[in-house]
Amino acid sequence: MQRSVHLTVLLSVPLALLFLVAMSQPSVLHYGYIGCFVDGDNSNRDLKGLTGLKTIGPFTDKINLAYFFNVATVTIESCSSLCALGRFRYFGLQAQGFCFCGNSYGAYGAAANSDCQELCVGNSSQICGGPNRNSIYKNFYAPETGLFKRVASTKSMLTTAPGQPENSTYRSQEATVAFECLAACRHSPDCLACAFVQSSRMCRLMRFAAVPSEVASEAQWVWVKP
Ligand SMILES: *[C@@H]1O[C@H](CO)[C@@H](O)[C@H](O)[C@H]1NC(C)=O
Numbered sequence: 708m709q710r711s712v713h714l715t716v717l718l719s720v721p722l723a724l725l726f727l728v729a730m731s732q733p734s735v736l737h738y739g740y741i742g743c744f745v746d747g748d749n750s751n752r753d754l755k756g757l758t759g760l761k762t763i764g765p766f767t768d769k770i771n772l773a774y775f776f777n778v779a780t781v782t783i784e785s786c787s788s789l790c791a792l793g794r795f796r797y798f799g800l801q802a803q804g805f806c807f808c809g810n811s812y813g814a815y816g817a818a819a820n821s822d823c824q825e826l827c828v829g830n831s832s833q834i835c836g837g838p839n840r841n842s843i844y845k846n847f848y849a850p851e852t853g854l855f856k857r858v859a860s861t862k863s864m865l866t867t868a869p870g871q872p873e874n875s876t877y878r879s880q881e882a883t884v885a886f887e888c889l890a891a892c893r894h895s896p897d898c899l900a901c902a903f904v905q906s907s908r909m910c911r912l913m914r915f916a917a918v919p920s921e922v923a924s925e926a927q928w929v930w931v932k933p
């Protein structure tokens with residue numbers, strides 16, 4: 708019963724929405740500063756959400772196999788947008804130019820406010836943490852509407868770093884029809900987009916609102932949660 712309601716909702720998505728070329732990311736309403744926090748080392752970062760990624764959306768990491776993105780233009784806004792691609796609740800800025808994402812923070816405790824006073828490389832009017840210290844922020848999102856947008860998956864928007872398994876950014880389960888795949892994604896908080904592969908009857912449940920290259924090559928369409 709609940710499923711047929713969802714199906715009706717999906718079918719009523721205006722046609723115009725069905726052919727968006729660009730993937731959309733969950734929209735950030737605003738972000739708020741939480742405080743300065745201690746980080747762990749490379750093998751145990753406080754915020755691990757970007758582990759294994761090389762590129763996502765417009766962002767490319769300069770360092771492989773880490774937990775963060777190191778881009779030349781890090782600002783509070785760009786780190787917020789980057790982390791929105793995974794609908795992460797928190798983001799952290801460190802040592803002038805590192806951006807971290809995660810759904811929790813503080814495993815290593817709070818730091819003195821004076822520990823976070825390095826200026827961001829992308830905007831010298833902003834503070835981007837300190838050595839081994841994160842300026843932690845929270846992203847606030849518009850509530851999910853429950854509607855999915857179908858987009859052509861012709862362009863890969865996410866690649867993994869060398870040595871990382873490509874499927875680390877999504878998980879798979881069997882599905883007989885596309886709708887079953889959508890329902891599975893809808894009920895998984897960590898699923899931001901999904902793709903149904905007709906030939907293998909597999910459902911790819913993605914952790915980011917960006918298409919991994921492996922999925923782009925096997926599925927024609929991707930459904931993105933708003
Ligand atoms: C730099 O940061 C300041 C303070 O957050 C902000 O007012 C300004 O708009 C930013 N500049 C750019 C170019 O984004």
Ligand SMILES: *[C@@H]1O[C@H](CO)[C@@H](O)[C@H](O)[C@H]1NC(C)=O
Binds near residue numbers: 872875
């Ligand atoms: C990724 O693929 C490998 C090999 O096919 C498999 O062993 C592993 O469980 C997969 N990981 C995930 C997260 O699906």
